[in-house]
Amino acid sequence: MQHALWHSAHEMPFVNSPTKVLSMQHPFLSEEWITEARIIRAKYEGQVPKIPISIRMNQVITKVPFGNGDINSHIDTSSGVLVMDLGHISEPDLTVTTDYETAHKVFFDQDPQASMQAFMSGRIKVEGDVTKMLMMPSVMPVSDLAEQVAAEILGITSRQ
Numbered sequence: 001m002q003h004a005l006w007h008s009a010h011e012m013p014f015v016n017s018p019t020k021v022l023s024m025q026h027p028f029l030s031e032e033w034i035t036e037a038r039i040i041r042a043k044y045e046g047q048v049p050k051i052p053i054s055i056r057m058n059q060v061i062t063k064v065p066f067g068n069g070d071i072n073s074h075i076d077t078s079s080g081v082l083v084m085d086l087g088h089i090s091e092p093d094l095t096v097t098t099d100y101e102t103a104h105k106v107f108f109d110q111d112p113q114a115s116m117q118a119f120m121s122g123r124i125k126v127e128g129d130v131t132k133m134l135m136m137p138s139v140m141p142v143s144d145l146a147e148q149v150a151a152e153i154l155g156i157t158s159r160q
Helices: 002-015 031-043 100-109 112-120 130-139 144-155
Strands: 056-062 071-076 083-086 094-099 124-128
Touching: 031 083, 031 144, 056 100, 056 130, 094 100, 094 130, 100 112, 112 124, 112 130, 124 130
Parallel strands: 056 094
Antiparallel strands: 056 071, 071 083, 094 124
């Protein structure tokens, strides 16, 4: 009888355990974050509405709290889907330079007024076609699935 109680007591906590393992959180734009974001985007490949406007944007993110202090990354919607990755692409429409804190706020808060204020105050510098940067919020697909993808990416992002 004592053995049966021990067996039940030790197995019971696992009966209702979730089967899904939660992803760890990583700093925005870190190599780990980019890898996890790629996995999330791949999971929904072909299901999210196409982005109708091509925007090829290089980004220089300064004052990064990890690594060597700066990150070169890019956003490219020319294939109809949002591709965000490390490194620069050739022949961008524009290059945006900003500090890490501002980039994090712009990407996750998606507050157009705060973005415009950062631009007007010089925290966001743009070389190239400024209209492409201003179009970014309006070209992103709006759907339940797009919101789910965004929520999953936010879920892997630490506040660092």
